Amino acid sequence: MLTAIGFSYTGMGLGGMFLGAGELGPGLATVLANAQPLFAAVLSYFFIREVVSGRLFAGLLIGFIGVVVLAAPDMEVSNSRFIGSVYILGGAVGTAIGNVLLKYQAGSDDIYWSMGIQLVIGSVFLGFASVILGEGMDINWTWSFATAALMLSIPATALMVVLWYALLASAPLNSLNSFTFLTPAIGVVIGLLWFGETFTVVEITGISITIIGLIIVMKAPGEGGRVREVRPGID
Template sequence: MADQSVPMPIRHVLLALLTVAIWGFNFVVIKLSVEALPPILAAALRFFFAALPAVFFVRPPKAPWYLVVGFGLALGVALYAFLNLSIAWGMPAGLSSLVLQVQAFFTMGLAFLLLGERPSRFQVMGAVVAFGGIGVIALERVGETALVPLTMTLLAALSWGLANVLTRKAGKVNAVSFTVWGALAAPLPLLALSLLIEGPEAVGAALSDFGWSDAALIAFLAYPATLLGGGIWSWLLGQHPATVVAPFTLLVPITGVLSGHLILGEVITLPEIAGGALVILGLMVTLMRGKPPVVAVRLD
């Protein structure tokens, strides 16, 4: 188990920030994809192209098969079935990126229960401050959505927390391999769910009308958002405790809300800006652990 007293190198911090920037923009692309395609089918196509043809060129990870499959089912099936449906049913992209960050709490709780990783008092304090900011934004925007989509987004957050812990449990495996082979577990269950919930006629019509704009949306979701972002994230979780890595996702709502405003025209209010500032402050507190922020401690 990694030593939680060792700070993250600056290059690891930058990789985490790149990942959360991609994932923030990812919510806008999800919104566009579920407007163009049945939402669960969009998730199935995302993970089909994330897995194929990559599995023919990437060796299976040196991890128990149940962790690889469990990761794929938690991240691919549960997270994106719930998330895509919630966005299709009315959750704004920016608000979705915000609510989903409850996964940091789920990750810390599950990591404590399943892995014995105890969060430090600074990690708990930072999470409280950051989620205070998330609460400010949520109170400003929660009236825009209904209870069912909001609940589904919270279930997606729980699924992400489980995927984080499974990744951590797998240890220092090849991150790209773990992500690619985990993605392989998702397309068939998602397709089955799509046929069951959305219907064969809707699935057939979407596939027959599939065009270049649909392909561009799925390509972004499959490659930068899933393979690149997921590969970096899996690698970071193999290098550091889940309670250290997971709080970086508290920055996803910042890029998510900004992307939603710039591309979809979603309005950013002063309370949302104030809440975003609290999120950043909470992340800084979380990373301190009794010392200056890690980016000021280790520069290699």
């Protein structure tokens, strides 16, 4: 199970996102990446029998629409960006599969050991992918690169997956997944507070729509988020 999680969540998810981000503008990359909760909702219904109510799915869809609106000013679509789109969508599908597997596994083993192992397994897959794609092994070690690598590897990846795995043990996947729509909105707020950027009408509209979607998800009936005791499909 940890091998499958490492391949899908870390290998496909992180690999696809980083490869695609280099080919796409931030707007389109954000929209495609945030399709993940919708993919996960469908997969969770069929494989772990997590009941997805109409209201919950509507909330997820509205949250996604908010992300589309938020990213719209930076979106550009052209044939030259097709490969990047495939990478990002592949990463979103991989993350969705990994989330379903994590939810299935959550609460059954040690958090730190399990997540550490799956990250190592995922890094092995990424290493093979790097060789296959012909990427070089030379790294220009600068202070800015080292700082970025440290922040991405520990708080943004290792700590994140540990906290996520712990949350999945006590809450429905789709309810938790809806909060990932806040990522681009938080990015806009950080830009406002630390980099002197300003909100546009489009950004305010997108954030508002996303928050409405989250409210709908949080107010969805309790039975929409429970997982049935019998969970065929993976066993």
